[in-house]
Amino acid sequence: MKPKKLNPGLLWMQFEDVLAPRLGLTVFDRAVYSHLLRHSLVVGKLRLQFSVMSVAAKLGLSNGPVRQAVRRLDELGALRLLERSKTGHLVEMRLPENIRAIRLHKNGASTAVGAAGSAGEPPASTLEATDFLKTWALRKAIHDRERGACFYCLRRTPANVRCLDHVVPRVRFGRNSYRNLVSCCIECNTRKGDRPAADFLRTLYRLGRLTPAELDARLRALKDLAAGKRRP
Numbered sequence: 208m209k210p211k212k213l214n215p216g217l218l219w220m221q222f223e224d225v226l227a228p229r230l231g232l233t234v235f236d237r238a239v240y241s242h243l244l245r246h247s248l249v250v251g252k253l254r255l256q257f258s259v260m261s262v263a264a265k266l267g268l269s270n271g272p273v274r275q276a277v278r279r280l281d282e283l284g285a286l287r288l289l290e291r292s293k294t295g296h297l298v299e300m301r302l303p304e305n306i307r308a309i310r311l312h313k314n315g316a317s318t319a320v321g322a323a324g325s326a327g328e329p330p331a332s333t334l335e336a337t338d339f340l341k342t343w344a345l346r347k348a349i350h351d352r353e354r355g356a357c358f359y360c361l362r363r364t365p366a367n368v369r370c371l372d373h374v375v376p377r378v379r380f381g382r383n384s385y386r387n388l389v390s391c392c393i394e395c396n397t398r399k400g401d402r403p404a405a406d407f408l409r410t411l412y413r414l415g416r417l418t419p420a421e422l423d424a425r426l427r428a429l430k431d432l433a434a435g436k437r438r439p
């Protein structure tokens with residue numbers, strides 16, 4: 208598939224005015240998306256191979272935030288991670304107008320998609336089918352459920368250092384359901400990786416980050432989450 212010719216002005220406006228605010232991108236996400244787009248679709252390439260280290264060096268960042276940004280952009284559908292290996296990442300980039308979570312009209316204006324719209328309150332019948340990564344409002348609903356604390360380590364998590372974590376990782380076919388997404392700090396998100404959530408909670412306990420009572424409560428919360436008892 209050959210990428211179509213871009214309208215740079217329109218692309219820039221879509222990125223700044225719609226994509227970044229609607230997906231709630233951090234400055235790291237923005238820098239990484241913009242850099243990757245520059246070296247892919249902007250020069251007519253759909254796919255791009257890169258190493259986190261080289262992108263981090265070019266952007267003057269450390270590796271962690273760049274790796275995190277790539278993961279978030281993948282979760283949000285702003286890019287598709289095709290391969291991850293020792294030699295680097297292979298991604299397919301998406302233009303703002305092709306990102307499912309937002310829909311753009313020709314003039315660059317956007318509308319929310321899905322039954323939930325911008326209200327973020329899906330009717331009960333569609334709750335189970337709702338993709339909670341789809342809109343900013345839905346993502347916020349998951350963050351609000353944890354009331355500003357990390358689901359795993361219980362620390363307060365200001366908006367700029369929190370993210371959404373798949374309890375069952377997507378590589379293991381975890382869904383974007385309210386039963387599988389939690390709000391957590393970036394550190395827990397990175398350290399948990401693809402491990403089962405219960406194992407990760409026990410690690411936090413062994414490191415002295417959770418008391419025995421907190422560990423019990425967290426493991427119960429994990430069960431309740433999967434059972435659908437923690438509705439956003």
Ligand SMILES: [Zn+2]
Nearest residue numbers: 357360392395
């Ligand atoms: Zn945490």
